[in-house]
Amino acid sequence: MSDTVKYLLDEQHLPKTWYNINADLPEPLAPVLHPGTKQPITPDDLAVIFPRAVIEQEMSTEREIEIPGPVRDVYRQWRPSPLFRARRLEKALDTPARIYYKYEGVSPAGSHKPNTAIAQAFYNKQEGVKRITTETGAGQWGSSLALAGTFFGLEIVVYMVRVSFDHKPYRRAFMETFGAQCIASPSNTTEAGRAILAEHPDSTGSLGIAISEAVELAAQRDDTKYALGSVLNHVLLHQTVTGIEAKEQMAMADDYPDMIIGCTGGGSNFAGLAFPFLEERLRQGREIEFIAVEPSACPTLTKGAFAYDFGDTAHLTPLVKMYTLGSGFVPPGFHAGGLRYHGMAPQISHLSKLGLLNPRSYNQLECFAAGIQFAKAEGILPAPEANHAVRGAIHEAEKCRESGESKAILFNLCGHGHFDMQAYMDYTAGKLKDLTYDESEVAMALAGLPSVG
């Protein structure tokens, strides 16, 4: 048996800084606009919902940003996370490819999300905030913020997308066990929620709606701020701890990736692994391919428009330039809830527009099949979101088998699937099918994009 090889860094190698790709973009990002005035937004505009330190990071162009000591102290519980060479999977695929994965499921919430939850909770606590509101899709983000809340003594309110709230009671129980309040979205606790329910009483919700509700609640009270689990620059920044570690681990393996693969919902786990390597492409000209994998049922990067749009459904957030299917679009209820978002991180969108990323989409059935194939070989059951990255990696490894090339493939296994067993049961029982989005609905949502400038 050719066995899985683990590359583990000791604590001395826990990164001391995050990497800010804004320092190295070939062209700067388009400015973020105020939703009312449509003028570039100011730090003061954002201060209603974010702490100052976070706003500063959101706008910073410094290449390296220090990770605060108390954040590193919590990271240390599970970081540096392991990087594995998937030798058993390689053997099962009979491929000459060298497959590596960075495993973020070792965090106490089971995904990469605590990397930013801990940081955001710290900055909020430091500025005297008492309560943080947020949204969650599959529950990975809500769980992570709930956890961060316990560590820093903050109250956490989570708007959980209705379809996940109903299908994943155990994720909800996990958040509640850690003391968070969990509300099904759309809810009648906010104007945004009530407006949706008035029109669609049976709405299954979406990340866009849940964001509206969380932002609305945060704006109501001075001691309350809002935290986003993906999309924004500072969130992607915090995730780069994974890629910085992975660079050292690839060096331990005496190898270098030919391509980096991650799933993309809002973009944060992909960015976290990819950006520190992309730095080497941008600054040193190293040849690496970056493959962003999204669900065919919510194909933001591959089928969306590159335009200014709102981050939420009720249009409370600033306008950002990104690939979007339209903030009015509600993606179908497939099982990778963390990827059900109409937009994409502005940084990822910008890089994709510049041709630096290769987006790609897969259907959910092939992703579940890939996840199970991976689990049987490597012993780790991935989250449905992570299955998209697994599918991409297996696809590339199969291409190597055909061409005879031995490429090094590195992907982000961003979370385990322990809370997703219903999805696996449904898949195994043949109850799942590939979902398609409604093209006319997207066309309508895109037609409704705000006109800017």
Next chain:
Amino acid sequence: MSDTVKYLLDEQHLPKTWYNINADLPEPLAPVLHPGTKQPITPDDLAVIFPRAVIEQEMSTEREIEIPGPVRDVYRQWRPSPLFRARRLEKALDTPARIYYKYEGVSPAGSHKPNTAIAQAFYNKQEGVKRITTETGAGQWGSSLALAGTFFGLEIVVYMVRVSFDHKPYRRAFMETFGAQCIASPSNTTEAGRAILAEHPDSTGSLGIAISEAVELAAQRDDTKYALGSVLNHVLLHQTVTGIEAKEQMAMADDYPDMIIGCTGGGSNFAGLAFPFLEERLRQGREIEFIAVEPSACPTLTKGAFAYDFGDTAHLTPLVKMYTLGSGFVPPGFHAGGLRYHGMAPQISHLSKLGLLNPRSYNQLECFAAGIQFAKAEGILPAPEANHAVRGAIHEAEKCRESGESKAILFNLCGHGHFDMQAYMDYTAGKLKDLTYDESEVAMALAGLPSVG
């Protein structure tokens, strides 16, 4: 914030041998008897259900037994496992105690069980076995053997105790995803199961019944063997990898435990952590207290008889001398399914009889409360079984707070609770109550113990 401290060994410190406490027992174990002849059992008798290498280990008195290379290669995926100093919990308890925990939830199955599942699968594979049968309570053991089966290409059949099969469909789905066949026990696939169902059609099952079924199936075919997840000497032996690592990690922390705490169902996670330290008490006279925590609803060590009894309900297994509530006793359906066993490992029983262990029992509600208190402080949600060890550790830490003593407490956090969220939901909703066992049922089961010699 005083933060959790992690003590991590690098791979060079992955133990090369297991520790066999039979080498150091002050008095030898009572012999295992053949269920028919009641004479000491021979290796040939056991060969029907176990591979030779395992039988050899079961009877060995060698102090150190080599861990085979292929087993270490798989261990390496998650071992050495971390040992943490629970500083946040200490602070929450306002105790001068120093609390450490060895965390076995980092394994791909989420518990300590793969330590022996991998070893047993390896030995079976080496001897040409094609199929392994087993029982599982909460599902931790079945999941671990399912995983080991994929790694070594073995078919796995798991008899899952009916109450867990019904309450934990996701554990079942986990096993099935890894290719194992999962059967609710009692079942109509065996004589033992049919006999129980004839008398109790609504039987919730028990580990004792499930063992009968798995042993019966294994005995039917030459290419099929049986694997037990606890109780037997070789299983406890394989678990000592945790205690051997923990000794090194305590040295890294420049500390030494005053007491070691583990939950006991069959006894394997407790033994795994305790025995390598007990060696130092037995051979070097070091003062350490060993606290075995069991559920009040199945108080084998604290209320059972020390006598020869069967390991299973249908009386197919050999007779072992142990603390037992009687193999006819079916424990009530409390939530720590892994602790619902009428007997106790002969080694643990023997050591307890010799006064070297201090057994203790707690009710389930106080254990859940302790688990949630731990989760909020340390960020890790324990399995209900592990909550018993947590309760014991918190209890001891509270005693230190009262007495002002600063003792070092080390406990085994043997698994996470990701598959136990229903139990947490029921607890939080106030639906759980403390269960008591039926004393007259135990008296009857004890009256029915086999007469020996």
